[in-house]
Amino acid sequence: MEPADANERGFFMRNERFLREFDWNLIFIFQVILEAGGITAASQRLLRTQPSVSNALNRLETSLGHRLIHRTRGTFELTDYGRLFHEEALRVLRGVERISDLAGDASRLNGMVRIQIANHLDCPVLNNALEVFHERQPQVKLEIESAPSGIIIDNVRHGRATIGFCILNKPQSGLSCHHLSSGNMGFYCGRRHPLFGRENLTLDDLDEHNYISYESDHLEAGLDAVARIGLGNRFRDNRIASSASDEEVLRLIEAGIGFGPLNVSMGTLYVNAGRLWPLPPYEHLPVVNNYLITSPHNRLTLEEISFVEVVEATLETALED
Template sequence: MSPVEPAALLNDRIDWNLLRTFLAIVEERSISHAAARLHLTQSAVSQALKRLEGHLERRLIQRHGTVFEVTPAGEDVREIAEQMYGSMSRLGPALVARSDEVAGSVRFLTASRIHSGAYDSFLGEFHRSFPLVELHIEVMKSADIISALLARTATAGLGLCPSSMKRLEKRLFLRQRYAMFCGRGHRLFGRTDAQIADLLGENFVSFTSDLIGGGLSPLTIFRDQNGFSGRIVASSSNHDEVRRLIFAGFGIGYLPDHSVLQDISEGRLWRLPPSEGVADIDLHLLWSPEKLMSSAESTFLESFHRYADRFTLSERLSVGINP
C-alpha cells in the first residue's frame, strides 16, 4: 500500500471477511486449525491471507517449517481488526427486530467446573437480550455430552472432544493448562526443592477420562513418558471430586491451574513440578448440524459464536470480563 493512498480507497478494496479469517489464523497459529474453526478448506484460508497481504502490500505472517510468526505489520492489523470485530459483534443483538419475541427452551450440557469469565458474562448478556428463553444447564461427563448431542436431545455442549468426531461440529473455546498438585497433608506439600524424580512413586488421583484415547489422554501420556509407577487409587469424572480427593490425601493429581488459584493462596493445595505444567487440554463448543433447532436454540448458538469472537483463547479464561 502506498503511504499516500487515501484510507477511503483502501477501505473500498478490502473484503472485511478477510480480517476475520486473519484473526482466526493468528489466534489458532495455524492455517489448518483456522480452517477447521471457520469451516473452510485450508486452501480457502491460505488464499484469504494472500489476498489480504496483497491488498495491504505487507507480509503479515512469516512461516518457516513449523515456525509461525506474526510480523510487526501483522500485529498492527490484528489489533485494529480485533477492535473492529469487538464492535461489530455487538451489532447482532441490535439488529434483532424484537429480541423479546424469541422464546423457547435451550438445553446446554457442560463438563464440570468451567472457569471462564467470557462464558459467565455471555450467559448474563444472553439472558438480558432474550429474557423469554429458558436455559437448562446440565453438568455431565464429556462422553455423555457427546452421546446426547449425537442423539440430538440437547442444543449444544461444552466439553472434551476426541480429535476426530464425525457428525458433530466443534469450535475450540478454552485451552486449559493442567498442572500437578498435592494436598496439605502430603509429604511434598510446601517442598520448594521437589523434582519430578520425587513424584515417580506417588499414588494418583485421576479423572475417569484420563485414559489413552480419552479426552485427558495427554495427562496419561505425560505420566507414562516420565516413568511414574504409582497406582491410581481414586478417580472421578467431576473436577470438584478430584480436587476433594487430592485435599483428602489420596494422592497427587492434575487440575487446571487457573481453577485452583484460591486453593493455592489459602494453603489447601501445593503445586508440584514441572513448573511449566503438564499439558494443555482443550474444551470445545459442540453441536450437531443434523439437529433441527428451534428459534431459541439457533439464537443461543449464534449468540455464543458472536460472543466468543470478541476474545482470544487466553482472554476467555480470565475472570471478571465485563459483559
C-alpha cells in the same frame, strides 16, 4: 443466484410451474378441515361460508388430481392418497411455522436452553456468553447438566442433547465443533500430603505417591494431555481413586489420599487459600482444548439458535481482543 447443486437445479426446473401456480392457502384450509372434523365445523373456525370451504377442498383435489377425502352422509375419512398428502402437508405447515418463528421478534424468546458441560471445563468464552445471553434474553431459562466429555459427545451425536461444551483433543467427525479456548492443567496435593510445602520438586518425587485422576483421564479422551504425563505414562500403577467431578477430585486431593490434576485457574485459587500445593511440572503445563459441539442432524429451537449465535459472537470478540 444459482442453485447450490444439480439436484436443487433439477428440482426447481421440474416443479417451477406447479410451485408458481399452486394456491398454498389450500393446504392450510385442508388441515383445518381435518382438525375440525368436517366442512361445517371448519367453516365456522375459518369464519367462511360452508360452500366456500367446500370449494377450496375441491380446488385442492383438482390441483393434485386425486380425491383426498371420502365425503358421504355421516362419513368423513381420508383416502389412501389423502393420508399420504396429509403427512406431507404437515411437514409443509411445520416448516412455515418454523419460518414464522425465525421471522419473529427475538426479544420475545421465553423458552428453555438446555446445555451439557464437561465437569472440568474452564472456559471464559462460555462464561461471558452466558452473561451476554441472559442480558439479551432475560426470560429464557437455562438448564445446565454436567457430564464427562465422552458422554456429552455421544448425547449430541444421537440427539439426546443439542448443545454441548467439551474438552476434546481434536474435532469429532459428524459434529460441528467450534474451538473456544485452551487452558492448562496442573498437579496439586493437599495439606495432609507429605509433599505439601516442598519446593523444587521433580516428577521423580511423585513416583512413590498415590495418583488421583478424572475418569476421562486417558489417551483417547479430551484430557489426553494430562494422561501423557499422568495415568497414560508413569503414574498408571499408582492410581488410587478417580471421579468425573472437579469437586470430588478436589475432595480426594484435600483428604491427602494422593495428588491429582485440576484446572490451573481452579487450583491457583486453593493454592492462594493455603489449601493446595502446586506440584511439577511447573512449566509447559498440559494444554486442554474447549469446544462447543452441535450436530447438523439435530434441530435447534429458536432459543438455542440464539444462544449458539451469542457464543460464536463472544468468541469472535475474544479473538479480536
